[in-house]
Amino acid sequence: MLDTANTQEQLQARVRVVLVDTSHAGNIGAAARAMKNMGLTRLYLVNPKQFPHADATARASGADDVLARVTVCTTLDEALVGCHLVMGASARLRNLSVPLLDPRQCAAKVLSEASGAGVECALVFGREHSGLTNDELGRCHHLVHIPTNPEYSSLNLAAAVQVLSYELRVATSSEQVEVAGENAEALASADDMERFYVHLQQTLETIGFLDPKNPRIMMQRLRRLFNRARPDEVEMNILRGILTAAQKAKHQSDPE
Ligand code: SAH
Numbered sequence: 001m002l003d004t005a006n007t008q009e010q011l012q013a014r015v016r017v018v019l020v021d022t023s024h025a026g027n028i029g030a031a032a033r034a035m036k037n038m039g040l041t042r043l044y045l046v047n048p049k050q051f052p053h054a055d056a057t058a059r060a061s062g063a064d065d066v067l068a069r070v071t072v073c074t075t076l077d078e079a080l081v082g083c084h085l086v087m088g089a090s091a092r093l094r095n096l097s098v099p100l101l102d103p104r105q106c107a108a109k110v111l112s113e114a115s116g117a118g119v120e121c122a123l124v125f126g127r128e129h130s131g132l133t134n135d136e137l138g139r140c141h142h143l144v145h146i147p148t149n150p151e152y153s154s155l156n157l158a159a160a161v162q163v164l165s166y167e168l169r170v171a172t173s174s175e176q177v178e179v180a181g182e183n184a185e186a187l188a189s190a191d192d193m194e195r196f197y198v199h200l201q202q203t204l205e206t207i208g209f210l211d212p213k214n215p216r217i218m219m220q221r222l223r224r225l226f227n228r229a230r231p232d233e234v235e236m237n238i239l240r241g242i243l244t245a246a247q248k249a250k251h252q253s254d255p256e
Contacts, residue, residue, distance in 0.1 A: 007115060007172050008039055014114040015168065016042040017161060018079045018124045020132060025050040027128065029059030029067065030158030036063035038165035039172075044071045044079040044122075059158075076124070076136050080190035085113045085121040088132055088140030089164060091154040097224050098143045103164050106144040107171035118186055123164050128157055138223050139190065141230065185232035192236055197223060203243040207250050 017035055022028055028051055032043055043066055045051055051072065060067050073079040080086060087106050088098070101109065110121045124140060126132035137143060146155060146163050155163070188196070201219055204210035210218055231239065 007111065010114055011111070011168060011172060012039055012041050014119060015040055015110060015121050015123065016044050016079075016083070017165070018044040018046060018076070018122050019048070019157065020046045020076055020124065020136060021049070021127045022051075022157065023049045023128050025053030025056040026059045027157045028053075029056035029061070029063075030156075031125075031161040032056070032060045032063040032066040032070075034158050034162035035165050036066050038162075038169040040165050040168070041066055041069065042071075043067070043069070044073060046073050046076050046079050048072065076139060077191065077194055080122055080139060083120045083122045083190040084187040085110065085119065086124060086140045086190055087122065087142050087144050087164075088124045088126075088137050089144050089146070089160050090126070090137070091131055091145070091160075093145060097220070098137055098140055099228070100143045100145060103144060103146055103167040104171070106142065106164060107167035109142065110168060111171050116184070120189070122190075123161075125157055125160060134220070138220055141227050185234050188231050188233055188236040192233070193226070196226070196236060196239060199240060199243050203247050206247050
């Protein structure tokens with residue numbers, strides 16, 4: 001069991017908020033404010049249209065320290081390096097191939113994992129106009145939807161950040177959290193998983209299982225399978241070893 005203060009500190013250190021392709025700098029500032037109110041501090045921006053910007057500073061209104069420590073990235077993969085649990089916030093109930101949670105379930109999951117040794121979690125938010133792409137959702141272990149009026153389901157970006165951060169805060173304050181699997185092997189990180197998917201696709205093409213002209217649907221299905229399995233580092237080494245052995249066997253059986 002952990003005490004609340006410790007859990008809050010761990011959350012600050014281990015939960016990052018990732019905003020993808022944000023158009024309005026004001027939303028970045030408002031998101032920083034929402035995070036700081038709820039005790040989160042690590043903000044990652046993937047290709048922001050305008051940053052730094054006066055509108056961001058104005059809307060942050062006192063959360064300038066969060067803005068000052070922002071990490072700006074060029075790809076979502078870069079923003080997810082070192083993450084083990086990735087939650088994608090979605091205004092629309094699409095791509096139901098990724099398991100769907102509500103904000104409370106999301107908070108419980110993040111909390112139970114972020115209390116485990118060395119586990120990092122990301123909450124990913126999409127573009128104001130079009131949300132997250134299917135490829136981006138394919139990087140997520142779970143999709144999180146904030147229940148809304150079904151005819152008007154899209155919240156302002158910073159409001160969505162507020163709701164998910166608030167639920168994390170409530171979950172931290174109201175529960176004693178079980179430390180997740182302290183003796184378990186470390187989970188494979190998002191970047192380990194991306195390297196694995198590249199290796200998997202190459203191998204499946206080499207052995208003639210995957211049509212290189214049309215790999216998309218099969219790779220999406222395989223991503224869903226392995227993201228659900230959440231392999232640890234030892235299991236990941238075994239999987240990579242299998243792929244290497246399959247490639248070697250194929251090369252050896254090929255005629256000279
Ligand atoms: N028009 C976009 C919505 C963009 S809102 C669309 O239809 O997808 C910007 C971001 O805020 C979304 O990508 C999502 O990350 C978050 N967001 C907005 N409303 C949400 C909701 N009801 N549940 C979860 N996330 C939401």
